[in-house]
Amino acid sequence: MRPSPMKFVDLAANRHIPILLEMIRAITSAASPRETLELFVAAMRKAYGGRCYIHVSVADLPPGHFRVTRWLDRSGVEHVPPAAFDSVSIARVPIVSGGLVGELISTPGPKLLHELAIRDDAAFGDRLSGYGSLMAIPLLEQGRITSWVLLLEPDAHGISMDDLEDAIVQANLLALAIDHQLIAARLRIAQAEIDREVEQIAEIQRALLPTTLPNVPGLTIAASYRTFDRAGGDYYDVYPVGRSRAERVAAAADDRWAIMIADASGHGPSAAVVAAMVNAILHTFPTEPRGPSEVLEYLNRHLHDRGFGGAFVTAFLAFYDPADRSFTFANAGHNPPLLRPNGVGAAPVLLEEVGGLPLGIEERVDSGEHTIRLEPGQTIVLYTDGVVDERCIDQTAFGLERLSRLVERFDGTVGELVDHINEQLVAHQGPTLPEDDQTLVVVRMMPAR
Known part of the structure; x- marks a missing residue:
């Protein structure tokens, strides 16, 4: 039909x-x-x-x-x-x-x-x-x-x-x-206000980081800080131990130097606020500490007492003494740094001899301390987990092994090494957005004169 x-x-x-x-x-x-x-x-x-x-x-x-x-x-x-x-x-x-x-x-x-x-x-x-x-x-x-x-x-x-x-x-x-248009207009106004608040938090956080790294006797140091968002939870600092901010410019040749890297859990403004608190507490330590573990316990006590609803901070803190080239470190749940023992081609090792819980979880961290003596030409790479955990489009992580190979094979200054790692991170990341804040601090013992 x-x-x-x-x-x-x-x-x-x-x-x-x-x-x-x-x-x-x-x-x-x-x-x-x-x-x-x-x-x-x-x-x-x-x-x-x-x-x-x-x-x-x-x-x-x-x-x-x-x-x-x-x-x-x-x-x-x-x-x-x-x-x-x-x-x-x-x-x-x-x-x-x-x-x-x-x-x-x-x-x-x-x-x-x-x-x-x-x-x-x-x-x-x-x-x-x-x-x-x-x-x-x-x-x-x-x-x-x-x-x-x-x-x-x-x-x-x-x-x-x-x-x-x-x-x-x-x-x-x-x-x-x-x-719908009125709702969208109100949302745009609210978002603009949030953006202003976040940018203010980001500016405050950036102000807490070193504007320029100090000249530490016997060491060359370079660092970089890249946020997942405008404000982030990573933090680093290099300062003379036991001196107030006002006294830093007059650091003595025999001062010990603190080298710190930390990472507040989470992302964005909330993590940035916690990182700012770490900075504030860190520089209120009442006396000259005996070692880095004492400072981490001090930080932990104040963060734990305040309570963050599940938030925590990982931190690695080292005291370097130019007098004997000793490098004493403590670790509160942070990624162990890499140490390249000699020049180009020497396989890096992890500084993982000690470690405790992240800050803010329990009443004590019990991070322990370990001391090594730096030799001329040795390089230490401190990093946050956003570096090794960064994934590409097929979800492959950048990884510790890749970072270790870069450190092993690169021949250049500490600043050039920082730039090289960041370039490789961007290349690995490809079109995907970063998943976390990424911070690097590279320390090298200068050759003996």
């Missing part, structure tokens, strides 16, 4: 369809609620001729009370220009009550009126006397009527039931589009 032939209906004679399609296209790219409303009103006037358009707000008002927020007559005259869509602007519009509009909006549900004779109206006087039919459509926001749209025609029967059905859908879709 052959199917009956289809027949396409010729739509060319319908002038409303292209107007409505153009309106939808324009509304999807409208930049503001006011522009959306103007596009809708213009399209309706073009498609259906000159109608009087009145918009009234009833949000937070008693029944029968309203604010006229737009009144455009059929000739295009603006009796009440469109009010802004924010609550402050609408609140400035006078409240009126009574009359035909007050009666129409006092009960929910759309209204259709024919054979109008509006004279001496309580709100509009005789200015609507030239219209013979009217439809009133409630606009809902989260299930609650917040405003009404009224359309008026001169013809006493010019607005039909079909017109009302169409207008109910069109007007409420318009209200939904405007509501």
Whole structure:
């Protein structure tokens, strides 16, 4: 059995369809609620001729009370220009009550009126006397009527039931589009405020890091700090042990030097705040410490007492003494640094002789201490887990082995080594975004003079 032939209906004679399609296209790219409303009103006037358009707000008002927020007559005259869509602007519009509009909006549900004779109206006087039919459509926001749209025609029967059905859908879709635009605008404002706050946190955090690394007798040091976001939880410092910030510039030749790297759990502003606390506590140690483990216990006690809801900090802290080239270190759950024992080609080893819990978890860290003596040409690479854990697009980690090979084979200054590792990290990462903060501190014992 052959199917009956289809027949396409010729739509060319319908002038409303292209107007409505153009309106939808324009509304999807409208930049503001006011522009959306103007596009809708213009399209309706073009498609259906000159109608009087009145918009009234009833949000937070008693029944029968309203604010006229737009009144455009059929000739295009603006009796009440469109009010802004924010609550402050609408609140400035006078409240009126009574009359035909007050009666129409006092009960929910759309209204259709024919054979109008509006004279001496309580709100509009005789200015609507030239219209013979009217439809009133409630606009809902989260299930609650917040405003009404009224359309008026001169013809006493010019607005039909079909017109009302169409207008109910069109007007409420318009209200939904405007509501989405208002929500998006509020979100943009909120996001901008959050961005400003995060940037302020990031600036504070960057201010806590060394602006320039100090000249430590016998050592050359280079570092880099790259955040997962604008603010991050990594931290490093190099400073003379037992000296206040003000005294750092006058460090003596026989001072011991602290070299620290730390990583607060998590990402972004919350981790940055914890890192800032580490900095603040670190530099309030009351006396000159005997060794790095004493400082880590001090940090741990203060962080643990405050409680961070599961947050913790890993930290590696070493004291270097130029007098005897001793390098005494303690580790609180941090990645063990790499030590290249001699020059290029010497396989690095991990400084993993001691280690304890991360800071802030238990009452004690029990990190222990271990001392080595640095020899000329030896290089130590301190890093956070964001370096070795960085993954490429196929989820392969950069890895400790890859980092160790780079350190083993690279022939250059400590600054050049830092740059080389970062270049390889970026190449490995490819188009993917970084998963964590990445910090490097490279220390080298200078050759004997």
